[in-house]
Amino acid sequence: MSELTARVREIAKRLLDNQQVDVVFGWEKGTEPFSSTPVFIRRPEEAERLVFDEFCIHNLSTYLLDYRDGSEKIGIFVKGCDSRGVVRLLEDEQFTRERLYIIGIGCPGMKDPVAHALAASGLDGNQDTAGLSAKCRQCVHPNPVLYDELLGVQQEPHLRGERFAEVKQIEAMSTAERYQFFADIFSRCIRCYACRNICVACNCRRCIFEETRPQWVGRETNLADNMMYHVIRTMHVAGRCVECGECERACPVGIPLMLLNRKLIKDVNQLFGPYEAALSLEEGAKPPLSRYRTDDPDNFL
Numbered sequence: 001m002s003e004l005t006a007r008v009r010e011i012a013k014r015l016l017d018n019q020q021v022d023v024v025f026g027w028e029k030g031t032e033p034f035s036s037t038p039v040f041i042r043r044p045e046e047a048e049r050l051v052f053d054e055f056c057i058h059n060l061s062t063y064l065l066d067y068r069d070g071s072e073k074i075g076i077f078v079k080g081c082d083s084r085g086v087v088r089l090l091e092d093e094q095f096t097r098e099r100l101y102i103i104g105i106g107c108p109g110m111k112d113p114v115a116h117a118l119a120a121s122g123l124d125g126n127q128d129t130a131g132l133s134a135k136c137r138q139c140v141h142p143n144p145v146l147y148d149e150l151l152g153v154q155q156e157p158h159l160r161g162e163r164f165a166e167v168k169q170i171e172a173m174s175t176a177e178r179y180q181f182f183a184d185i186f187s188r189c190i191r192c193y194a195c196r197n198i199c200v201a202c203n204c205r206r207c208i209f210e211e212t213r214p215q216w217v218g219r220e221t222n223l224a225d226n227m228m229y230h231v232i233r234t235m236h237v238a239g240r241c242v243e244c245g246e247c248e249r250a251c252p253v254g255i256p257l258m259l260l261n262r263k264l265i266k267d268v269n270q271l272f273g274p275y276e277a278a279l280s281l282e283e284g285a286k287p288p289l290s291r292y293r294t295d296d297p298d299n300f301l
Ligand code: SF4
Pocket: 056, 057, 079, 080, 081, 082, 107, 108, 109, 110, 135, 136, 137, 139, 140, 141, 142, 143, 158, 243, 244, 245
């Protein structure tokens, strides 16, 4: 057992033993060696199920949404991206700080469980299983930004190279090329909504995509409706996306959603910044597109 796993178990057991929290969110070993999955434990003896290894890739903050209407106190282990998700929910007033005990872990970067599963199954031996997952290769904030207790070694950013390199490639295309690029990508979307469901920033109680009177976006998987879905989804997380990469990771057809998210991150930073979402918790702070200022840029009107 690794030292970090031992510490995670010890802390969870202590919190439940002392009745400081009612439930602890962490990760346990999945059914395969290359998978670790979220787990929610309520009894001190269940702390033995917890692990912290290179496959704890899920962002646990999203699961707080299932508890937002209750009053239970929750202990939650967070990496850098999970902690920004917690800040997202607190800023959005979907949760209160008093209900949380946050244990931060400096994140060394996670591996891609799907790539490992494909390689192990023999279905695709060309998978890159040596390095970090795609989302972690782009990570600039691996250390928790909000915590009550901190574990592990503080990490340097995992990103190598230029942060918005891929976005700039798309920006350099002509309008027609760019349209074709996105048309090709979005025609693959099966509108399963996994990218919305996994997203901590997609926390509206009533989602526009489920409204029927009026129905803002058609349910068919044709290109026009798919494009409308993606424009709305991306705009709704503009200035709020915490770059956890879970939307792209959850997509069953490999749509590069982080390209769009990062384009909006770059634009919001340029137009309203310097700004990065959910890097700290400040009383009354709101993301740029949730505020109005008379000197906001409006030359597009
Ligand atoms: S995105 Fe960053 S914090 Fe999140 S799992 Fe990857 S390296 Fe860790």
